[in-house]
Amino acid sequence: MRNRPIPEATVARLPIYLRALLEVAEGRGELTVSSEELAAMAGVNAAKVRKDLSYLGSYGTRGVGYDVEYLLYQITRELGLTQDWPAAIIGIGNLGRALASYKGFSERGFRISALFDVDEEVLGEQIGGLPIRHLDELKEAVVEEGISIGIIATPPMAAQEVAEKLVDAGVKSILNFAPSVVNVPPDVSVRKVDLSIELQILSFYQQRTQAIATAREANRRLAVQRKV
Amino acid sequence: MRNRPIPEATVARLPIYLRALLEVAEGRGELTVSSEELAAMAGVNAAKVRKDLSYLGSYGTRGVGYDVEYLLYQITRELGLTQDWPAAIIGIGNLGRALASYKGFSERGFRISALFDVDEEVLGEQIGGLPIRHLDELKEAVVEEGISIGIIATPPMAAQEVAEKLVDAGVKSILNFAPSVVNVPPDVSVRKVDLSIELQILSFYQQRTQAIATAREANRRLAVQRKV
DNA sequence: CGAAGTTTGTGATTGCGCTCACAAGCTTTA
DNA sequence: TAAAGCTTGTGAGCGCAATCACAAACTTCG
Ligand SMILES: NC(=O)c1ccc[n+]([C@@H]2O[C@H](COP(=O)([O-])OP(=O)(O)OC[C@H]3O[C@@H](n4cnc5c(N)ncnc54)[C@H](O)[C@@H]3O)[C@@H](O)[C@H]2O)c1
Ligand SMILES: NC(=O)c1ccc[n+]([C@@H]2O[C@H](COP(=O)([O-])OP(=O)(O)OC[C@H]3O[C@@H](n4cnc5c(N)ncnc54)[C@H](O)[C@@H]3O)[C@@H](O)[C@H]2O)c1
Numbered sequence: 001m002r003n004r005p006i007p008e009a010t011v012a013r014l015p016i017y018l019r020a021l022l023e024v025a026e027g028r029g030e031l032t033v034s035s036e037e038l039a040a041m042a043g044v045n046a047a048k049v050r051k052d053l054s055y056l057g058s059y060g061t062r063g064v065g066y067d068v069e070y071l072l073y074q075i076t077r078e079l080g081l082t083q084d085w086p087a088a089i090i091g092i093g094n095l096g097r098a099l100a101s102y103k104g105f106s107e108r109g110f111r112i113s114a115l116f117d118v119d120e121e122v123l124g125e126q127i128g129g130l131p132i133r134h135l136d137e138l139k140e141a142v143v144e145e146g147i148s149i150g151i152i153a154t155p156p157m158a159a160q161e162v163a164e165k166l167v168d169a170g171v172k173s174i175l176n177f178a179p180s181v182v183n184v185p186p187d188v189s190v191r192k193v194d195l196s197i198e199l200q201i202l203s204f205y206q207q208r209t210q211a212i213a214t215a216r217e218a219n220r221r222l223a224v225q226r227k228v
Numbered sequence: 229m230r231n232r233p234i235p236e237a238t239v240a241r242l243p244i245y246l247r248a249l250l251e252v253a254e255g256r257g258e259l260t261v262s263s264e265e266l267a268a269m270a271g272v273n274a275a276k277v278r279k280d281l282s283y284l285g286s287y288g289t290r291g292v293g294y295d296v297e298y299l300l301y302q303i304t305r306e307l308g309l310t311q312d313w314p315a316a317i318i319g320i321g322n323l324g325r326a327l328a329s330y331k332g333f334s335e336r337g338f339r340i341s342a343l344f345d346v347d348e349e350v351l352g353e354q355i356g357g358l359p360i361r362h363l364d365e366l367k368e369a370v371v372e373e374g375i376s377i378g379i380i381a382t383p384p385m386a387a388q389e390v391a392e393k394l395v396d397a398g399v400k401s402i403l404n405f406a407p408s409v410v411n412v413p414p415d416v417s418v419r420k421v422d423l424s425i426e427l428q429i430l431s432f433y434q435q436r437t438q439a440i441a442t443a444r445e446a447n448r449r450l451a452v453q454r455k456v
Numbered sequence: 457c458g459a460a461g462t463t464t465g466t467g468a469t470t471g472c473g474c475t476c477a478c479a480a481g482c483t484t485t486a
Numbered sequence: 487t488a489a490a491g492c493t494t495g496t497g498a499g500c501g502c503a504a505t506c507a508c509a510a511a512c513t514t515c516g
Binding site for chain 1: 239240242243244246247269271306307309311313315322325326327329330332333335336337338376377400401402407408409411415417419421422423424426427428429430431432433434436437438
Binding site for chain 4: 464468469479
């Protein structure tokens with residue numbers, strides 16, 4: 001089992017377990033944690049927790065649970081969080097600024113180490129000690145700072161072009177906030193965060209339940225009418 | 229087929245098709261579009277596009293493709309975007325401000341119609357014409373403004389409490405930006421956007437390919453050594 | 457009109473992920 | 487030491503989603 005490739009769905013949950021484990025470690029000084037407890041904290045099924053963790057190896061003890069510190073270390077290592085991941089943000093507008101001054105990234109070894117834009121107005125401005133540089137300097141900055149992650153926060157029209165510049169500079173991981181599809185070579189990972197899509201999914205389900213409620217209401221009225 | 233419930237995976241892709249269709253409609257004045265073209269724009273497989281659209285009904289014409297305007301209308305209707313969805317943002321810090329002044333939401337009928345916080349310092353301040361109100365006023369605002377979506381942008385510790393207040397006020401759809409698990413009754417939908425998790429997934433895959441590259445390199449060196 | 461060319465709609469197949477259920481293996485207790 | 491009690495690790499079964507492949511239905515062309 002432990003030499004099998006880790007399923008994507010599992011990879012996506014490891015960060016959640018990591019967060020739960022940190023909470024356990026910092027909070028009550030418990031040394032071990034059961035899959036049941038972890039499951040409750042992560043909001044998933046206990047069997048899923050066990051199967052997920054079993055892909056990393058047999059790090060639990062039957063009858064006891066998982067050693068918190070040890071499991072923390074193993075997940076951290078598996079996710080590649082024992083090393084530092086310098087990241088660059090491209091497009092320093094509303095969203096880019098919020099991201100640039102967000103403290104939460106550094107907690108897991110992600111360090112924003114360069115900011116880029118093309119607007120003359122903002123070039124040179126400092127945010128959290130970092131100057132906004134021109135996108136033309138991207139390639140040299142990637143090499144100098146060892147940047148491994150590119151965060152795109154430009155308008156959608158510019159996203160593909162910026163992605164290509166990132167790829168050209170050697171960046172293999174991209175997080176895209178612009179609502180547009182970006183195409184990259186197969187050796188590059190792109191993940192997108194699209195708020196508008198999330199809202200549309202919510203409205204789909206809400207509309208659906210509203211429609212059902214309305215239909216029920218109509219039925220009820222018809223029933224009453226028939227009785228009268 | 230068209231009376232079957234729409235699979236979740238399909239719902240998540242409809243907004244992407246919608247965006248692609250809008251691009252087709254506005255750009256070149258093409259009246260129809262093929263599944264192949266849509267697939268290319270959405271970055272997915274053509275068969276998937278056809279199957280997805282078939283859940284909405286048979287809106288295409290064989291040998292021709294899909295009528296752009298008609299399909300636009302059908303997807304819009306299915307996603308519930310023919311009506312307005314007033315939303316509230318709770319937690320007006322770095323991220324909340326970026327969201328509050330984002331123009332992109334209104335394009336699809338999402339309207340930010342109230343802002344909430346608990347910090348005395350920011351209460352009363354105006355952002356984009358909206359005042360920041362105290363969280364205690366949430367319930368009355370939800371009723372008055374007909375708010376149907378709650379966007380949580382508070383620190384993680386406050387997220388569960390805020391979610392409960394939203395639920396209590398009657399909100400059935402929640403978008404959570406705080407890195408924490410929130411539990412809600414089964415009739416409420418929660419979607420989460422967690423940037424830190426996205427970065428960790430990226431680092432997992434990047435570390436993995438780096439590890440492979442390093443292993444190859446080591447092998448190569450051993451091979452050279454053996455030859456010498 | 458008939459044949460060739462397009463493109464949809466969908467049955468069939470395959471693969472992936474979730475859940476269940478339980479043996480294996482540990483701790484505690486007497 | 488033996489029995490009872492927990493909790494892990496994982497095989498088996500099931501359902502959802504992706505892909506394939508092709509008949510059906512349309513358009514175009516000769
Ligand atoms: N602000 C939000 O809350 C929010 C929410 C959801 C999605 N988004 C998306 O995030 C992206 C950024 O949003 P925003 O509100 O910060 O927009 P913004 O207009 O405030 O900022 C965009 C920035 O990108 C810069 N830019 C433009 N073209 C560029 C290029 N080719 N290279 C580098 N920089 C370039 C601009 O100069 C500007 O500073 C958009 O795609 C938007 O749709 C934003
Ligand atoms: N800023 C980012 O780019 C970013 C990125 C990823 C995730 N996040 C997450 O988004 C959330 C907000 O981030 P931020 O950077 O805007 O933080 P922030 O500290 O700038 O803002 C948080 C705001 O929430 C308010 N608040 C606190 N408790 C509250 C309560 N109980 N009810 C209502 N409001 C309350 C605070 O007064 C403050 O105004 C955090 O959970 C953060 O982890 C932010």
